[in-house]
Amino acid sequence: MSRITVKVDGGGYTDDVEPRTLLVHYLREQLGKTGTVVGCDTGNCGACTVLLDGRSVKSCSMFAVQADGHEITTIEGLATDGQLHPMQQAFHENHALQCGYCTPGMIMQSIDLLADNPDPTDDEVRLGLEGNLCRCTGYQNIVRAVRAAAAAGGAR
Amino acid sequence: MTTTQERPAAEVGNPRRRKEDARLITGRTRWTDNVVLPGMLHLAMVRSPFAHARITGIDTEAARSSSGVVAVLTGADLAEEQGGLPFAWTATPEQKAPAHPSIAVDTVNFAAEIVAVVVARSAAEANDAADLVDVDYEELPAALDLKAAAADEVLAHPDLGTNVSARFNFDSAEAGTGGDVDAAIAAARDGGIVIEREYRQQRLIPAFMEPRSIVADPTGEQLTVWSSTQVPHFVKIFIALVLGIPEHKIRVIAPDVGGGFGGKLQFTPEEVLTVIAARRTGKPCKYSETRSESLQAAHHGRDQWQKLTLAADRDGTVRGLKVELLANMGAYLGLVSAGIPILGAFMYNGIYKFPAYRLTCTNVFTNKTWTDAYRGAGRPEATFAVERLMDELAAEVGVDPLEIRERNWIKHEEFPFTTVSGMHYDSGNYEAATAKAKGLFGYDDLRAEQQRRRESGDPVQLGIGISTYTEMCGLAPSRWLGSMGYVGGGWEHASIRMLPTGKVEVITGTSPHGQGHETAWSQIVADRLGVPFEDVEVLHGDTQVSARGLDTYGSRSLAIGGMAVLAAADKVIEKAKPIAAQLLEANADDLEYTGGRFGVRGTEAGMSLAELAFAVFQGHKLDGGAERSLDADATLEPDDFSFPHGTHLCAAEVDTETGAVTIRSYVSVDDVGNVINPVIVEGQVHGGVAQGIGQALFEEAVHDESGTLVTGSFDAYLVAAAPDLPSFVTARTETPATTNQLGVKGVGEAGTIASTPAVVNAVVDAVRHLGVSDVEMPCTPYRVWKALQEGAKS
Amino acid sequence: MIPAAFDYYAPTSVDEALALLREHDDAKVLAGGQSLMPVLRLRLAAPEVIVDLGRIEALRGIRDDGEALVIGAMTPHSVVQADPSIAEHAKLISLAAAAIGDPQVRHRGTFGGSLAHADPAADLPAVVVALDAEMVIQGPDGRRTVGAADFFEGVFTTTLSEDELLVEIRVPKYTGWGAHYEKFSRVAQQWPIVAVAAAVRLDGGTIAEARVGLSNMGSIPIRATAVEQALVGQPATAEAVRAAAARAADGTSPPTDLNGDAEYRRHLASVLTRRAVLSAAGAG
Numbered sequence A: 001m002s003r004i005t006v007k008v009d010g011g012g013y014t015d016d017v018e019p020r021t022l023l024v025h026y027l028r029e030q031l032g033k034t035g036t037v038v039g040c041d042t043g044n045c046g047a048c049t050v051l052l053d054g055r056s057v058k059s060c061s062m063f064a065v066q067a068d069g070h071e072i073t074t075i076e077g078l079a080t081d082g083q084l085h086p087m088q089q090a091f092h093e094n095h096a097l098q099c100g101y102c103t104p105g106m107i108m109q110s111i112d113l114l115a116d117n118p119d120p121t122d123d124e125v126r127l128g129l130e131g132n133l134c135r136c137t138g139y140q141n142i143v144r145a146v147r148a149a150a151a152a153g154g155a156r
Numbered sequence B: 001m002t003t004t005q006e007r008p009a010a011e012v013g014n015p016r017r018r019k020e021d022a023r024l025i026t027g028r029t030r031w032t033d034n035v036v037l038p039g040m041l042h043l044a045m046v047r048s049p050f051a052h053a054r055i056t057g058i059d060t061e062a063a064r065s066s067s068g069v070v071a072v073l074t075g076a077d078l079a080e081e082q083g084g085l086p087f088a089w090t091a092t093p094e095q096k097a098p099a100h101p102s103i104a105v106d107t108v109n110f111a112a113e114i115v116a117v118v119v120a121r122s123a124a125e126a127n128d129a130a131d132l133v134d135v136d137y138e139e140l141p142a143a144l145d146l147k148a149a150a151a152d153e154v155l156a157h158p159d160l161g162t163n164v165s166a167r168f169n170f171d172s173a174e175a176g177t178g179g180d181v182d183a184a185i186a187a188a189r190d191g192g193i194v195i196e197r198e199y200r201q202q203r204l205i206p207a208f209m210e211p212r213s214i215v216a217d218p219t220g221e222q223l224t225v226w227s228s229t230q231v232p233h234f235v236k237i238f239i240a241l242v243l244g245i246p247e248h249k250i251r252v253i254a255p256d257v258g259g260g261f262g263g264k265l266q267f268t269p270e271e272v273l274t275v276i277a278a279r280r281t282g283k284p285c286k287y288s289e290t291r292s293e294s295l296q297a298a299h300h301g302r303d304q305w306q307k308l309t310l311a312a313d314r315d316g317t318v319r320g321l322k323v324e325l326l327a328n329m330g331a332y333l334g335l336v337s338a339g340i341p342i343l344g345a346f347m348y349n350g351i352y353k354f355p356a357y358r359l360t361c362t363n364v365f366t367n368k369t370w371t372d373a374y375r376g377a378g379r380p381e382a383t384f385a386v387e388r389l390m391d392e393l394a395a396e397v398g399v400d401p402l403e404i405r406e407r408n409w410i411k412h413e414e415f416p417f418t419t420v421s422g423m424h425y426d427s428g429n430y431e432a433a434t435a436k437a438k439g440l441f442g443y444d445d446l447r448a449e450q451q452r453r454r455e456s457g458d459p460v461q462l463g464i465g466i467s468t469y470t471e472m473c474g475l476a477p478s479r480w481l482g483s484m485g486y487v488g489g490g491w492e493h494a495s496i497r498m499l500p501t502g503k504v505e506v507i508t509g510t511s512p513h514g515q516g517h518e519t520a521w522s523q524i525v526a527d528r529l530g531v532p533f534e535d536v537e538v539l540h541g542d543t544q545v546s547a548r549g550l551d552t553y554g555s556r557s558l559a560i561g562g563m564a565v566l567a568a569a570d571k572v573i574e575k576a577k578p579i580a581a582q583l584l585e586a587n588a589d590d591l592e593y594t595g596g597r598f599g600v601r602g603t604e605a606g607m608s609l610a611e612l613a614f615a616v617f618q619g620h621k622l623d624g625g626a627e628r629s630l631d632a633d634a635t636l637e638p639d640d641f642s643f644p645h646g647t648h649l650c651a652a653e654v655d656t657e658t659g660a661v662t663i664r665s666y667v668s669v670d671d672v673g674n675v676i677n678p679v680i681v682e683g684q685v686h687g688g689v690a691q692g693i694g695q696a697l698f699e700e701a702v703h704d705e706s707g708t709l710v711t712g713s714f715d716a717y718l719v720a721a722a723p724d725l726p727s728f729v730t731a732r733t734e735t736p737a738t739t740n741q742l743g744v745k746g747v748g749e750a751g752t753i754a755s756t757p758a759v760v761n762a763v764v765d766a767v768r769h770l771g772v773s774d775v776e777m778p779c780t781p782y783r784v785w786k787a788l789q790e791g792a793k794s
Numbered sequence C: 001m002i003p004a005a006f007d008y009y010a011p012t013s014v015d016e017a018l019a020l021l022r023e024h025d026d027a028k029v030l031a032g033g034q035s036l037m038p039v040l041r042l043r044l045a046a047p048e049v050i051v052d053l054g055r056i057e058a059l060r061g062i063r064d065d066g067e068a069l070v071i072g073a074m075t076p077h078s079v080v081q082a083d084p085s086i087a088e089h090a091k092l093i094s095l096a097a098a099a100i101g102d103p104q105v106r107h108r109g110t111f112g113g114s115l116a117h118a119d120p121a122a123d124l125p126a127v128v129v130a131l132d133a134e135m136v137i138q139g140p141d142g143r144r145t146v147g148a149a150d151f152f153e154g155v156f157t158t159t160l161s162e163d164e165l166l167v168e169i170r171v172p173k174y175t176g177w178g179a180h181y182e183k184f185s186r187v188a189q190q191w192p193i194v195a196v197a198a199a200v201r202l203d204g205g206t207i208a209e210a211r212v213g214l215s216n217m218g219s220i221p222i223r224a225t226a227v228e229q230a231l232v233g234q235p236a237t238a239e240a241v242r243a244a245a246a247r248a249a250d251g252t253s254p255p256t257d258l259n260g261d262a263e264y265r266r267h268l269a270s271v272l273t274r275r276a277v278l279s280a281a282g283a284g
């Protein structure tokens, strides 16, 4: 067991973890942050995307021990005081989700995307989301949502 | 008139944003894998690396003594207890099917079949111990190639004596729905046109994003099972039938389910084994598959060879179509495996007036993962065949492919129309959809550009692909299903509970997993009962709440489930009416129900449904005989299928130097009848078209010579990401269905059915002048390039 | 799946890391984890010890030492991709780094990790070979430097021994050179079926010098020297470049897989080389 101290969605945690524990499993099972999900075992799907110190990472592709001393934001940490994050709002408004399984990862990556490029074109949005698979939507409404969020100043 | 409680304009047709989003965008979701119960144990499966092998020994010693292990189960341990997995479709009375164990007992028949189950205190410990299970195999010859298997070269199940499961025929001459196809072909060989083609429908993987997951809790009075399934009601019945657990002691919950596309329309070995593990250990047990397991072991789709012979006059008027089909069942029959080609069998004539038609289908076993429903199920295959053939015919005749279609399609004034396969198309307007699509697409300009590029020898050629499709959806009239050999029915159930505060609970037997029923059903009920959209809650996916239902697949939910909801709403009003009459001291005949309120005609007097609900709840003032409930149930049996249709146009650029295909523009005009929620419909079309493009360009489950799936991860099984797809232009025409009160059809599968041939037609159209008349799917750059090399030679 | 159990060490210096590698027989180095993690999760490997380089600050970052750019092995692709000095002096690297995987992968995956992993389909190896970069390796006996061409030995194998680390990569400056990275794949996130890295120095309209590297045309990244030589002294025109590019596949033995056979890859190599060189020369 290794002891780690992390900040997740604003809360501080100190926990003992097995070194082999993936960050996503730590979030889901030890912290109960089940909003972040697992969709693959090869780092391809992006469903597990979270922000590590503000940048997107696939939480299935790192060990919890590697996050020691770092700050993580998950889909559950976006809304503040019951107020949806503009990206969440845009996903809803633009029907950018169907089953919703890819959605947490998609929203987190979209936020990262706008951090780099606050006013992306359609093509730039598509490229920025290349690491996130969605089987339901055909992506079109996701692209629309990200651009709407950009227009609404979603890069916060 | 009083206008106290006027609701906004009609809900039906309103682009409502979805109710279900709230939890999904905030991460407050309820996936099966989220379920954690005290003392819960975890399963790991040991799976066969061989496609066909005899198990000569399993050493579980090391695994049993591994840390945290509670049990290790093998086929030998469970031979009796596991029962056999069911199939629900019998294609012919003579159909052959092997016994289908959940865990292999002495032989394995496809790579990834389960041979041992480890039950441990943590998932990690279960994985650790699974690595220690030592299985000895004696490899057997495997039947892998479909055509070779159909010829019984190697037997997938030697004890069956053949790989042929069933041979199914439809002949329009025999059925009395048309002429003799052989005569039509013979006539066409003499002066007409005969087009003969072979198309391969490659093996696909549904690849829902949420891997399957099951939790079985045996504590308490009841067995509770959470499963990431499209069909909780099926799962409940089959747990009872297969494991002998009384049906009334089983509760199945499909909480939030992350996609299905037919892939979760199954009763699975993993469900059986999780329940058995829970029963044996007396503890809640969980199994969540990995993506690699999912790609290998969850059922696959398509995998057919189609041999087609089309007879036509010189002017392109089609005289007949003969279809010879080989359908790969894989190693076993799943729930509806045997019926998939049958669902396609009635659609090979598409939107056309073919006078003669025959289909023969052979269902064949191989040592591969079993196949079953995947979005479209049978109908994409049929639509692909006929829409590709229409392009080939146009090329042969030398006219625009749209013209050939127009020459053969059913004209709008000819509806209702009984097709050569005996289907009753109630409505449609192919002219309108096509005209609209052409306009949005800029058809004539693109044709002109295509011509310019051909003439200049541009290395990037442009192709235009057309697909004018129809499909039968709303599975299905029970009587029809029965006549086709399916054991189940096709009805759907709904109930409405009027709560004392005037809020409404709608319970549906459909089981959505992305389709937005919570929103759409709320719209239907809000309109019918005249209550605010927000006051309606739709409950589903828990057999304890939704006791009766046949779940979600086959684009059936709205046309059948939605209609059941409507019928239940009507019953609520019917039930409320005499009570309202009594309380208002009026004659029931003088009551009028509008805007959520019973009003006494010609007076100001009235009572809202909410007031009535409360009065009924109190019961104080009601007549003695009046039932103290406004709740109502309805079970709806559909009269017939519904037949959405549409025209999809695809412009694709082919880089002749590399073979790369880029979709430049894509227009779909779909006629799904009346629309409850245009936003949801558009989303379904986007997703459906994307999956159809996936079949055309990207996806294929490939096995190596030993039967191992080489596309066993998302590295190799290519699901398109955002940059790989274009933006679609979608539009609709609305020709209401006449087979249901709402005039709705189905939309879940339309995009997938339509888009594959549109894309492949575009690819072939781009390079036809270079000697290419077909590219096998998926049209990879490599395949396109090879076809160009071949074309250059010829 | 969950990886098999291991002991985890997160040293903060290279020396400490090397000591750990010496001490443990079955130890694996963890850099960005973007290649190693899937291997562990699928249990294709189950090392007893993981030595995480993530906390060794000395291995991160890019510096200009006058003659060359020095890229720390643990510098993430996203940092490399955005670095202005790399964009100025070794544009080809910026372009190839940007073409790797997806943004999340680029945030974690490292320059050194990708090279040490030596996947024949990876994007960076062909680039460092084309640019004649030097690989600085540190082991029990101190540092040694090998040229990129000698670093790669086969599929997933390099000259690194088990107790050595790749610590930094020295890239000569190609200031003023045109560059283009032409990656051909079926879907966006995919590794290349074939990729061509090209850099050219123009003198007037004439190609004065050229560097061309090929990915996935053999078990190791390949420098297309025949093309380079054929280009020198040629005008940067479509015809001239086409003729030179026709030699791209000379001496290669590309793999055959689902995405194409060897013949197709050889053909792609010449088409993509032509495109890459023309773009690099600003004539694409």
Ligand SMILES: Cc1cc2nc3c(=O)[nH]c(=O)nc-3n(C[C@H](O)[C@H](O)[C@H](O)COP(=O)(O)OP(=O)(O)OC[C@H]3O[C@@H](n4cnc5c(N)ncnc54)[C@H](O)[C@@H]3O)c2cc1C
Residues within 6 Å of the ligand: A042, A043, A044, C028, C029, C030, C031, C032, C033, C034, C035, C036, C037, C053, C073, C074, C099, C100, C101, C102, C105, C108, C109, C110, C111, C112, C113, C114, C115, C116, C117, C121, C122, C123, C124, C160, C164, C165, C166, C167, C189, C190, C191, C192
């Ligand atoms: C979805 C996905 C898509 C990808 N697409 C591409 C792509 O298109 N093109 C591409 O090139 N790559 C791609 N990659 C791989 C990515 O570039 C990886 O980052 C890279 O291959 C490995 O770098 P890493 O830092 O993650 O190394 P790790 O995964 O941590 O390590 C890889 C190997 O190198 C060894 N190693 C690492 N660093 C050192 C060192 N300093 N000294 C000695 N040994 C070391 C490790 O022991 C291990 O064996 C993709 C990865 C993923 C998950």
Ligand code: FES
Residues within 6 Å of the ligand: A037, A038, A039, A040, A041, A042, A043, A044, A045, A046, A047, A048, A049, A058, A059, A060, A061
């Ligand atoms: S679960 Fe992390 S990328 Fe798929």
Ligand code: FES
Residues within 6 Å of the ligand: A096, A097, A098, A099, A100, A101, A102, A103, A133, A134, A135, A136, A137, B209, B258, B259, B514
């Ligand atoms: S919404 Fe279902 S996977 Fe994206």
